[in-house]
Amino acid sequence: MSISLESPLSLLSARSEAVVKATAAVVAGHAEQITGRFYPRMFAEYPELLRVFNQGNQATGEQSQALAGAVVAYAVHLIDPDAPSFDHVMKRIAYKHVSLGIRPEQYTIVGHHLLAAVGEVLGDAVTPQVADAWGEVYWLFAAQLIAEEARLYLQAGVDPAHAVRRYRVVRRIEETADVISLVLEPVDGAELPEVRPGQYVSVFVDLPGGDRQPRQYTVSSTAFGTRLQITVRRVRGVNGAPDGRVSTYLHDSIKDGDLLDVSAPAGDFVVDPSEGPLLLASAGAGITTVLPIVEHIARTQPERTVIVAHADRTARDHALRDTVLHVARHIDSFTSYTWYETVDPADQRSRQGLMDLSQIPLPEDVQVFTCGPLPFMRHVRSTLLDKGVPPSHIRYEVFGPDLWAAQVAAG
Ligand SMILES: Cc1cc2nc3c(=O)[nH]c(=O)nc-3n(C[C@H](O)[C@H](O)[C@H](O)COP(=O)(O)OP(=O)(O)OC[C@H]3O[C@@H](n4cnc5c(N)ncnc54)[C@H](O)[C@@H]3O)c2cc1C
Numbered sequence: 001m002s003i004s005l006e007s008p009l010s011l012l013s014a015r016s017e018a019v020v021k022a023t024a025a026v027v028a029g030h031a032e033q034i035t036g037r038f039y040p041r042m043f044a045e046y047p048e049l050l051r052v053f054n055q056g057n058q059a060t061g062e063q064s065q066a067l068a069g070a071v072v073a074y075a076v077h078l079i080d081p082d083a084p085s086f087d088h089v090m091k092r093i094a095y096k097h098v099s100l101g102i103r104p105e106q107y108t109i110v111g112h113h114l115l116a117a118v119g120e121v122l123g124d125a126v127t128p129q130v131a132d133a134w135g136e137v138y139w140l141f142a143a144q145l146i147a148e149e150a151r152l153y154l155q156a157g158v159d160p161a162h163a164v165r166r167y168r169v170v171r172r173i174e175e176t177a178d179v180i181s182l183v184l185e186p187v188d189g190a191e192l193p194e195v196r197p198g199q200y201v202s203v204f205v206d207l208p209g210g211d212r213q214p215r216q217y218t219v220s221s222t223a224f225g226t227r228l229q230i231t232v233r234r235v236r237g238v239n240g241a242p243d244g245r246v247s248t249y250l251h252d253s254i255k256d257g258d259l260l261d262v263s264a265p266a267g268d269f270v271v272d273p274s275e276g277p278l279l280l281a282s283a284g285a286g287i288t289t290v291l292p293i294v295e296h297i298a299r300t301q302p303e304r305t306v307i308v309a310h311a312d313r314t315a316r317d318h319a320l321r322d323t324v325l326h327v328a329r330h331i332d333s334f335t336s337y338t339w340y341e342t343v344d345p346a347d348q349r350s351r352q353g354l355m356d357l358s359q360i361p362l363p364e365d366v367q368v369f370t371c372g373p374l375p376f377m378r379h380v381r382s383t384l385l386d387k388g389v390p391p392s393h394i395r396y397e398v399f400g401p402d403l404w405a406a407q408v409a410a411g
């Protein structure tokens with residue numbers, strides 16, 4: 001059974017609704033200051049949570065922005081009957097939490113520190129009434145997430161206290177100078193979990209020096225049957241920022257036979273078999289979502305039209321390209337377009353520059369799956385909207401905290 005994630009207006013009490021309406025703008029205006037205080041408070045009391053939260057996203061402030069954006073968008077959703085659907089945001093957070101083994105009892109910790117941070121930032125403006133109203137918003141949000149997460153844990157047969165399984169790296173493949181694939185096999189010898197193409201896993205890595213850190217990687221192939229593959233691009237620091245910790249570690253240190261803790265597959269960036277032709281528009285590491293979808297269509301619906309469009313720096317940086325084309329030979333109607341910032345003079349087929357879908361013929365009823373950096377996906381989306389593709393036909397995956405969804409949901 002699937003439950004609707006839509007929250008009827010009546011969820012918020014009439015008294016709190018009036019207070020939230022009166023204070024939403026001031027809370028929204030201070031939201032990042034609030035979440036900026038919240039995390040250090042919480043980590044000071046529960047340092048073990050540093051091993052569950054992505055410290056890269058803490059350093060860049062992206063997780064803080066994502067949390068602030070989500071709470072504000074949720075409050076707007078509660079008080080504005082015309083606010084866009086919140087379903088996608090709720091599902092995205094719940095899947096992310098489940099991949100990290102988040103448990104209901106931890107909501108008390110987060111709630112305590114988040115509401116205390118509201119008090120610290122807004123000071124005397126937080127009367128007992130205001131505190132109660134925002135407490136109610138928090139716990140409504142929490143209750144819906146906890147319910148959805150319970151459903152996802154049950155569906156995946158995962159005990160949240162043991163949310164990861166140990167896998168052995170059975171093969172390391174050098175895809176490009178900056179991209180490797182790791183083929184993983186469960187150490188317990190039991191079956192693979194069900195993986196829907198486009199889903200990701202959280203991989204927990206024990207780093208030199210004792211830190212443990214999770215990162216998400218799309219399951220880039222399940223063609224091996226008893227094994228799953230992830231494909232990792234090395235993240236280099238720019239403008240003085242440090243190199244990515246986990247991707248660098250995986251590139252520099254992981255070898256055949258090593259062990260990794262891996263969550264059950266998560267995420268709703270998945271293809272529906274009943275929908276129409278597909279356009280898969282990717283850039284850079286976003287290609288990892290393309291291969292599993294192409295594999296899946298080749299296996300289960302070879303008559304379904306698939307168009308892939310990929311942008312990269314050069315052909316040499318375009319990972320998994322040959323594998324995608326090889327698998328796609330089993331699809332009746334398959335077209336591939338590529339854009340490179342620098343095109344090799346001998347390459348007559350690729351286009352120069354950034355992806356431009358405006359001239360690409362698209363079938364009626366096309367369903368779009370796009371994955372890549374946010375500016376790239378914004379560009380793809382606006383070009384497609386201009387071409388008349390309805391917004392509901394455009395799905396996207398962000399390789400970091402989703403700073404877009406909450407903005408869209410907040411209207
Ligand atoms: C759903 C999902 C699916 C994903 N799928 C894939 C995939 O298939 N393949 C893939 O390669 N990646 C994927 N990712 C991205 C992946 O999870 C990691 O984010 C990526 O590998 C970088 O992790 P890292 O530890 O190397 O970098 P981090 O150490 O987390 O650093 C990330 C960025 O933050 C910057 N930074 C870190 N610390 C600081 C600081 N103190 N000051 C300033 N800047 C700083 C770094 O320079 C870097 O640019 C996915 C992410 C998500 C959410």
Ligand code: HEM
Nearest residue numbers: 052053054057063066067070102106107110141142401402
């Ligand atoms: C109502 C309460 C909560 C809200 C609104 C919330 C919201 C969010 C949001 C918006 C994200 C980013 C999702 C994305 O990747 O796009 C996120 C991620 C995350 N949440 Fe929560 N969360 C809540 C409770 C909790 C609790 C109780 C925990 C447990 C300690 C938790 C731990 C995490 C972790 C570890 C991440 C991943 C962080 C990262 O990758 O940087 N959250 N949450």
